[in-house]
Amino acid sequence: xxxxxxxKKTYGSGAAAVTALAGVTLEIKTGEFVAVMGPxxxxxxxxxxxxxxxxxxxxxxxxxxxxxxxxxxxxxxxxLRNRKFxxxxxxxxxxxxxxxxxxxxxxxxxxxxxxRERRERAAKLLEMVGLQHRLxxxxxxxxxxxxxxxxxxxxxxxxxxxxxxxxxxxxLDTRSSHEIMGIFKEMHRSGRTIVLVTHEPDIARYAGRIxxxxxxxxxxxxxxxxxxx
Amino acid sequence: xxxxxxxxxxxxxLLAHRLRAALxxxxxxxxxxxxxxxxxxGQGGQAVIISQLESQGSSRYFEVTVDxxxxxxxxxxxxxxxxxxxxxxLSPAVERMAPLSYASMIDVxxxxxxxxxxxxxxxxxxxxxxxxxxxxxxxxxxxxxxxxDAHARVAVLDAELAKELFPDTDPLGKQxxxxxVAATVIGVMQKPPSSILSMxxxxxxxxxxxxxxxxxxxxIFQLCGVAVSKEALPQAIEDSLKxxxxxxxxxxxxxxxxxxxxxLSVVSKVTSVMTLIIGAIAGIAxxxxxxxxxxxxxxxxxxxxxxxxxxxxxGARRKDILQQFLFEAVALCLIGGALGVIIGAGGAVAVALxxxxxxxxxxxxxxxxxxxxxxxxxxFGLYPASRAAALSPAEALRQL
Numbered sequence: 068x069x070x071x072x073x074x075k076k077t078y079g080s081g082a083a084a085v086t087a088l089a090g091v092t093l094e095i096k097t098g099e100f101v102a103v104m105g106p107x108x109x110x111x112x113x114x115x116x117x118x119x120x121x122x123x124x125x126x127x128x129x130x131x132x133x134x135x136x137x138x139x140x141x142x143x144x145x146x147l148r149n150r151k152f153x154x155x156x157x158x159x160x161x162x163x164x165x166x167x168x169x170x171x172x173x174x175x176x177x178x179x180x181x182x183r184e185r186r187e188r189a190a191k192l193l194e195m196v197g198l199q200h201r202l203x204x205x206x207x208x209x210x211x212x213x214x215x216x217x218x219x220x221x222x223x224x225x226x227x228x229x230x231x232x233x234x235x236x237x238x239l240d241t242r243s244s245h246e247i248m249g250i251f252k253e254m255h256r257s258g259r260t261i262v263l264v265t266h267e268p269d270i271a272r273y274a275g276r277i278x279x280x281x282x283x284x285x286x287x288x289x290x291x292x293x294x295x296x
Numbered sequence: 297x298x299x300x301x302x303x304x305x306x307x308x309x310l311l312a313h314r315l316r317a318a319l320x321x322x323x324x325x326x327x328x329x330x331x332x333x334x335x336x337x338g339q340g341g342q343a344v345i346i347s348q349l350e351s352q353g354s355s356r357y358f359e360v361t362v363d364x365x366x367x368x369x370x371x372x373x374x375x376x377x378x379x380x381x382x383x384x385x386l387s388p389a390v391e392r393m394a395p396l397s398y399a400s401m402i403d404v405x406x407x408x409x410x411x412x413x414x415x416x417x418x419x420x421x422x423x424x425x426x427x428x429x430x431x432x433x434x435x436x437x438x439x440x441x442x443x444x445d446a447h448a449r450v451a452v453l454d455a456e457l458a459k460e461l462f463p464d465t466d467p468l469g470k471q472x473x474x475x476x477v478a479a480t481v482i483g484v485m486q487k488p489p490s491s492i493l494s495m496x497x498x499x500x501x502x503x504x505x506x507x508x509x510x511x512x513x514x515x516i517f518q519l520c521g522v523a524v525s526k527e528a529l530p531q532a533i534e535d536s537l538k539x540x541x542x543x544x545x546x547x548x549x550x551x552x553x554x555x556x557x558x559x560l561s562v563v564s565k566v567t568s569v570m571t572l573i574i575g576a577i578a579g580i581a582x583x584x585x586x587x588x589x590x591x592x593x594x595x596x597x598x599x600x601x602x603x604x605x606x607x608x609x610x611g612a613r614r615k616d617i618l619q620q621f622l623f624e625a626v627a628l629c630l631i632g633g634a635l636g637v638i639i640g641a642g643g644a645v646a647v648a649l650x651x652x653x654x655x656x657x658x659x660x661x662x663x664x665x666x667x668x669x670x671x672x673x674x675x676f677g678l679y680p681a682s683r684a685a686a687l688s689p690a691e692a693l694r695q696l
Binding site for chain 2: 119122148165173176
């Protein structure tokens with residue numbers, strides 16, 4: 068379970084300081100699928116990277132399964148990102164010089180898994196997202212939808228509890244977008260917590276709950292009645 | 297992260313930027329090659345100079361001269377012909393003693409040759425010189441005491457001069473003209489084993505009495521002595537100086553005595569300093585190469601900041617990132633170092649072969665060069681690597 072209390076983030080200092088997150092308090096239950104919506108500059112991406120421990124908050128508290136994440140050192144945060152979290156980005160962030168099998172292997176390399184085990188698991192994950200026939204291809208040779216599927220396979224490499232996705236469909240056409248969301252839905256069904264940032268209402272409707280952000284604050288939340296299945 | 301994975305990632309990264317890696321390696325290679333070649337050539341040359349100086353004379357050799365450092369020159373009263381004989385008789389530490397008079401640009405030719413004269417050096421001396429300078433007779437004989445006493449008009453040629461004057465006949469017993477004075481060749485000396493002092497070749501040796509007649513001068517340049525043992529050298533020099541000073545109280549010059557040992561230590565000091573200076577210059581080349589590595593690593597880090605952010609998001613620890621960049625830098629330096637050792641050693645061996653020197657590449661030089669290149673890699677890799685690892689993943693991902 069994720070619980071944040073008065074979570075704040077300020078960039079810069081003094082007169083040039085910009086408040087990205089003005090103090091957010093909320094809970095996300097284990098196994099929940101949450102969408103975060105809001106106009107650009109509303110702080111939704113900052114919120115996601117704070118939850119994903121990609122940066123530290125300027126104030127407030129963050130509890131993950133009851134443990135105070137603020138007290139973790141860099142090493143522990145790295146391990147958290149490696150073992151418990153998976154990330155999917157809008158721009159895929161695949162390494163273009165590696166084939167997709169090796170891209171999926173990366174988190175397992177840092178987890179210290181032996182090579183054979185890594186390759187087996189990476190191949191299995193790529194099969195799960197329907198790319199078993201492309202293992203030796205490099206990312207630039209694939210379509211946007213396919214690249215995002217590689218990124219999802221990579222996010223799942225170390226079997227994370229939580230998957231954070233920052234506008235995963237932002238660079239995709241409608242058809243690929245819904246294919247990708249289908250995969251997210253499946254991940255959710257297998258018991259993972261998903262936090263998804265998007266500005267498209269029909270994408271947000273895949274989630275069970277939508278959080279609306281504006282000017283760095285949580286202004287409203289609603290349960291999705293007619294959730295897409 | 298496992299070491300094999302680290303090695304794989306590093307090699308993949310270097311191969312992904314082949315040209316850049318190659319240019320960096322060249323920088324280090326040139327530096328290391330320069331250091332190794334310079335030091336090896338310097339040490340080889342030093343060894344050759346010393347060994348040739350050693351072969352030039354007995355290790356018990358010493359000489360008595362005037363103090364040329366003060367600009368003094370011997371006159372006809374500085375040394376007398378009898379001085380050498382007397383010192384040998386009076387000092388138990390002195391085994392041999394030969395006076396030496398000297399002239400250069402001496403016209404030596406065969407009768408009826410009509411051609412160009414051969415300009416040679418002339419040594420006027422006594423039989424003892426052969427012991428002092430470690431010379432060997434190839435044919436005939438060297439000068440004898442009878443030759444000296446009788447002012448005999450005889451000459452001994454060195455190998456070079458003999459070849460020039462008598463390319464296809466046996467010079468023994470033949471007549472030559474030295475400054476238009478006729479003399480008979482009684483011996484030919486062996487070619488000295490050394491080549492570096494070959495400018496001392498083309499020499500004619502005459503009884504000192506005969507030489508003084510030809511040159512019309514009684515000036516004796518120095519006394520060449522041999523002590524009874526190495527340990528007796530200081531005693532031999534001291535005795536010689538004491539006797540000389542006593543015999544020439546009115547002489548205005550300062551007599552000095554030098555042993556071969558002293559000359560050798562001066563030479564080796566000079567060549568060591570030279571090697572050190574040139575080595576230092578080569579070291580600067582190495583330093584420049586090191587700065588090149590740092591430059592490349594800085595560029596690599598800046599260019600790949602986003603990638604670093606991604607790797608940290610995927611669970612890479614700062615240590616992993618640090619290790620990765622550090623290993624990249626060290627790998628560049630070690631590859632460059634290895635190539636540099638090969639090229640530098642090859643160059644040194646080539647020079648040694650051309651110059652007929654022993655190739656002297658010391659293990660320590662190689663170790664030093666290699667250690668230095670690894671240190672350059674560590675040092676210049678550390679800063680950019682730590683800069684890369686200090687970013688938060690979100691910051692790094694936002695770059696570009």
